[in-house]
Structure formats: C-alpha cells, structure tokens
Amino acid sequence: MYRLSKLPIEILYIIASHLSIQDLINVARLNIWYGYRLSSVLSERIKELVEKDGWRIHIDVLATFHASSDSNIPSFPYSTELLLLGEFSRVNPVTLTLEFLMCPLDDIGFGAVKDAPVSDRSLVMYEKSRTTINIVAYFAQISSNQRLQHVNQAGGTLLNDRVLWEKLKGVKQMKGAARMSAGFKVNYELLVEPKTEMLAVIEKHIKSHRMILDRPAILSFHTIYVTPEWWIRQMETPFFSPSEQQQDCLVHGLW
Numbered sequence: 001m002y003r004l005s006k007l008p009i010e011i012l013y014i015i016a017s018h019l020s021i022q023d024l025i026n027v028a029r030l031n032i033w034y035g036y037r038l039s040s041v042l043s044e045r046i047k048e049l050v051e052k053d054g055w056r057i058h059i060d061v062l063a064t065f066h067a068s069s070d071s072n073i074p075s076f077p078y079s080t081e082l083l084l085l086g087e088f089s090r091v092n093p094v095t096l097t098l099e100f101l102m103c104p105l106d107d108i109g110f111g112a113v114k115d116a117p118v119s120d121r122s123l124v125m126y127e128k129s130r131t132t133i134n135i136v137a138y139f140a141q142i143s144s145n146q147r148l149q150h151v152n153q154a155g156g157t158l159l160n161d162r163v164l165w166e167k168l169k170g171v172k173q174m175k176g177a178a179r180m181s182a183g184f185k186v187n188y189e190l191l192v193e194p195k196t197e198m199l200a201v202i203e204k205h206i207k208s209h210r211m212i213l214d215r216p217a218i219l220s221f222h223t224i225y226v227t228p229e230w231w232i233r234q235m236e237t238p239f240f241s242p243s244e245q246q247q248d249c250l251v252h253g254l255w
Contacts, residue, residue, distance in 0.1 A: 013041060022232055024038065025229065028096055039096060042228065047088055049235075054144070055140075056085060057085070057140075058105075058137065059085070059102060059136075059224070062079055062136075063079060080123050083105045085103055085112040086100030087102075097225050097226070101223060102221050104116050121220060121222075124216050125161055126216055133158065134158055138151055152234065174189070175187065175188070181230070182230070185224070186221060187221070188220060189220045
C-alpha cells in the first residue's frame, strides 16, 4: 500500500483535484510537506471560487475626525471613507494563509481598480486631532451579471489612533495588523513622513474639508490575511439575500 508522500507528485495533484475544498485543507494541514505541495492546488481552488463563483471580501474603512479639545475653532466631526476590495493574490505555502491585496472599488462597486495608486487606499490622520477608525468587513457573492446575491458582515474592529501615535514615537513608519475576527487580519502601514505619491492624500483631505491641522500621518491598507478555515466558514454561513427591488440600494449602502 502506497503512502501519499511516496506517490509521484503528478498523481498527488490528480488525487487532490478530486477532493472537496474542506478535505483538501485537511490533507494540507497534516504536515509541512503536504501543505507546501498542495498549496498550489488550494490556490487554484480559491481563485476559481473568486473568479467563477463570485465570492469576495469587501472592506469599509470609516475614519471620523474630531476637533482638538484645546482648539478655539468650533468644528463638527467629519468623516473620510475608503471602500476596498480584496483581490486574491496567493496561498502562503508554509502557513496556508490566503492573501488578498486591497484595491479601491471601481465605479460600479463590484470590481477592483488593480492599478490604482497607494493613495487611493490611504487616509490621513493628525496627532492632535482624535480620529476614530472603524473597519468593517463583508463577505459577499456577486453573480456573473454583476448582481449582489449574498452578503454577510464578516468581521470588524476599531483602530485606536492614540495607540498608533504612541507606536510612532521615534520612528518614521510602522506596520501592523488589525484583527477582524478569528482567522482574519488586515495589514496596514503608517507613515509620518509621506513619500511624494502619498502627499496627494493630504492635499485631498485639505481640499475636501478646508482644514490644515497639525502633524499628519498617512495610514495605508495593504493586505488581507485569512485562514482557509475562515473562508470555508464564511461560505457555509447562512446569508442575507437581498430581493431584486432592494439590490441597488443595498449594493451602495453596505460598503
């Protein structure tokens, strides 16, 4: 009787292609050897679920700015929103983590603008202005004719701007990860000396809100990391299915 690890790799791939995605993950989790060799099969399976079946992760980042308490200028809170879509990148062959690059949504609201500059997935925050950063994720299925079929909230978190500024003391940049739920993280980067292409974020903020505040920092969102088990749980979760009459409203109201 043959052990799977003794079979030619081509035979192993053929066997793996007939497994359900859950069984494929279970075999890949047996040890590093299986994980490394089956990661490419898992990657193709996830890519098919994204491209053909329409499963995707949407990220909604809402930053609300509050006037400094020591400011003599009266000001109401105001907000900036980023609507991002996870574009599948790869499966990490060691950890089996699924990696998605975050891109801004297109004008229709279902596709990603893959060649958009990093400034389109960034926002500005100020050291002396309290900023509430709320990140919410949605797991959705979009049909081939660009209709919203299913959607569920899949995680959320709040970033504490005071904690971020504390971590920036003595450094010009830092990277971090926000935990959205079990098995789901969002990677971000914070810069206090923005590069030239990032200055557009500050200029846009000033133009939109007609305010020039104190020391700025740029918060950019880069990558979504989820475990394959998390992905399976989302597909198996009972979904909210909007009616035909509600779809157009919900599509632009959820993310």
